[in-house]
Amino acid sequence: MEYELTIFILSGTAGTLVMAGFIIYFVISYQKKSFDAQLRFEQLKTRAEKEATLASFRGQENERQRIAKDLHDDIGASLTAIKMSMSFLGDKFKKNKALHEELMEIRDTLTLSIDGIRAISHNLMPYALTNLGISRSVEQLVNRVANPPHYKTTFHTSGASVRLNEEVRLMLFRSIQEIIHNSIKHSRAALLKVNFTWEKDQLSIRIEDNGCGFNYEKTLNNVNSGIGLKNLESRFRIIGVTHHVKSDENGTGYHIILPLNSNTISL
Amino acid sequence: MSHVSMYSALIPIFLGIFILKNREKYLIFIFILAVVSFLSDVMSLNHPNYRNIVLPVYRYTQLFLILSAYNFLFKNVYQRTIIFLLGGLLIYAVLYYAYLENLARTFPSIRTLSSFVFLLASLFYFYYLHKNLLAKNLLLFPPFWLNVGVLIYFAGNIFLNVAINIFTMHKVYVIYMIVHSSLNILKNLLFATSFFIAIKYSKRITYNGI
Incomplete structure (x- = not known):
């Protein structure tokens, strides 16, 4: 039992x-x-x-x-x-x-x-972009916007450049154009420096001005403004760019890194 | 223990009052089930003479209410099958209580049969839930707790019904009663959990704006 x-x-x-x-x-x-x-x-x-x-x-x-x-x-x-x-x-x-x-x-x-x-x-439509590549197009842009002595510009490039694919080239150019135009319009800067560093697996771009600076996050998230920055972010996202922005009363600096791989370079 | 088991139905009944505002019909069926279950326990306990009438009516009401709740949970997809089951089991219940009860050892009781139907419905609902991913967070999905309650209670019931037919020892019967009451308490708590989640996480706004 x-x-x-x-x-x-x-x-x-x-x-x-x-x-x-x-x-x-x-x-x-x-x-x-x-x-x-x-x-x-x-x-x-x-x-x-x-x-x-x-x-x-x-x-x-x-x-x-x-x-x-x-x-x-x-x-x-x-x-x-x-x-x-x-x-x-x-x-x-x-x-x-x-x-x-x-x-x-x-x-x-x-x-x-x-x-x-x-x-x-x-x-x-920068014709140089199609024929001469991103570095020369940006160089031309930088020279064109220069208005010394009020607004001086410098452009430097180092390393062996590669040809980016058309879409990436255009997106990157538009982004740089937006950054430069923002600097001219809003920063009250007297100097703009653009540096291109071509490395083996990435293109590093530094854009710096000595203007009054701005709050990047705040402007980006502002509903009524920041459309340009939103477009900038979208373009960067699409082409796989990572970027850092540092802005204070001494100026604004962008560090843009584009990976160079089969998705970004013209094969 | 049986008193605790009986009064445990008051928890889902209390929470169910708030459910009445809810449009989720399956919860209303389960609320009615909790009320019917409590009333039938009270009746059986206080008027043992009526047990023979109360229990069969309760069993079939339970069958109707739970299958109706599942009908809503399955979004009326298996309505025909459910109606067919209800009809078939009603005929069987009538035959069982009229002629077959004395041959209970040969024919499964309506209680075992309905437990088996609920167990299948519950398992099938788990499959249905898994296949269609109806909830983002399963633990905050009222039908999940309801289904767990049905699964545990009726699977346990089947086991107990089989065991009580096999084992003859008195101690087994005592344990049977304890386990049965515990399962009932657990079922009521799981139903109450389901109600509580439905009340707390319901996004529906009632007409009076509360």
Whole structure:
């Protein structure tokens, strides 16, 4: 009879243990699956966001390219033709001094307009970027924005450069352009230094000014401003750049690191 | 022990009052089950003469309420199967109490049979939950605790019913009663946990804005 009791208790205990084991196993297995699913979902979401941002940037670039081309080829060409006509008319009415001077003044104004349009067109679509690469394009940009003695700029590059793939090149250029334009517009700086260091597996870029500085995080998270910085962050994220920003009353310094690998260089 | 077991139903009943505001119908079925279970225990304890009427009615009500709750948990996908089961078990219950009860050793009691159905439903719900990942955090998902309660209580019931038919020793019967009461307390606590989580983590806003 005691034997019956032992069997009863033992089988009851075994059953309880099996059930507890089942429930614990179920919870662990479920949480693991749920965690994996959440991770997968986050990855898909990030990828979708990245693709949407990339598509938006591509759209912007295409539009810029179109406007740059129209400005350069249509309006620029028309203005150049008018300028040539003005020169021709100036020669024709050389004897009429007053009219000649008037025509030359119009011609000079046209020259300024043509230069302006060319500058806008270059800003919109830097041709050097396609032909000469990122270093030269940034160098040209840095030289173009220089306005000594009020705003001095320096550009240095070291190491053997590699050709970045088109998308990375454009994204990186736009980011640097944004940083430089921010420096000009907001920092009240007198000096801008840009350094490119090409290393074996990464491109290290330092951009520093001696302006008044700003609170990077605060500006970035400000709903009403910081769109440029948000775009900057998005571009960096898309091309896999890591960056550090240091800003105080002595100026702002960006350190941008682009890994050089099959995703970023042109093979 | 049986008194403790009986009064333990008051915990889910108390919490269930707050559940009535909730639109989760499966919880309302479980709340009604807790009330019916308590009333049936009170009736059985105070009026043993009515046990033969109270218990069969309670068993079938329990079957209806739990399967209805599962019907909502499975989002009406298995409604036909559940209706078929309810109909089949109702016919069996009528036959069992009318003719077969005396042959209980040959035919499984309605209690064992319904326990078996609940056990299957519970296991299948675990599978359903795992397959569809219905909750981000399982431990904050009321149906999980409800299902654990059903699994433990009815698996234990099946074991006890089998054991009581096999073992004849009086001590086994005493342990049977203790284990049965303990399982009932545990089930009520798990149902109460389910209610508590549903109340605390419900994001629904009631009409009066509370």
